[in-house]
Amino acid sequence: MNEQLLFLLAQLLLVQASPKQGETLTDFLWRETTQYQQQALNSNYVYGVKERCLNPTQFAGYNVEDAAYLYYNAVNMNISAGRSNDNVTVQRFLNEQSYKWVGYWDWMREPLRIANIEGIAMGEAVT
Numbered sequence: 001m002n003e004q005l006l007f008l009l010a011q012l013l014l015v016q017a018s019p020k021q022g023e024t025l026t027d028f029l030w031r032e033t034t035q036y037q038q039q040a041l042n043s044n045y046v047y048g049v050k051e052r053c054l055n056p057t058q059f060a061g062y063n064v065e066d067a068a069y070l071y072y073n074a075v076n077m078n079i080s081a082g083r084s085n086d087n088v089t090v091q092r093f094l095n096e097q098s099y100k101w102v103g104y105w106d107w108m109r110e111p112l113r114i115a116n117i118e119g120i121a122m123g124e125a126v127t
Contacts, residue, residue, distance in 0.1 A: 067108035074101035
């Protein structure tokens with residue numbers, strides 16, 4: 001779903017779509033992504049949590065994926081900081097954010113007993 005949302009945003013920029021008169025960018029993006037919002041709300045995860053029928057193993061799997069996302073986001077922030085050329089302000093910001101994401105990763109990794117992040121298969125969009 002994230003790839004589809006990014007694709008939609010890229011399309012909107014390419015065709016130079018813009019908010020209606022008086023519409024905020026937030027409201028515009030909300031309106032333009034209604035289809036993706038519904039897909040998310042109709043996902044197995046949301047349905048399973050709402051109806052209390054989500055398999056505990058699946059729930060744990062979703063949590064492990066979330067933890068891996070936190071790890072890879074920290075890594076990507078570091079990579080971005082390194083690519084920000086000589087912009088010290090951007091580098092500092094990205095490094096600070098990366099440090100926070102490492103903390104979030106540690107917070108989830110420990111109770112989930114994740115010893116090796118490479119053992120979690122993630123899609124290309126994440127890694």
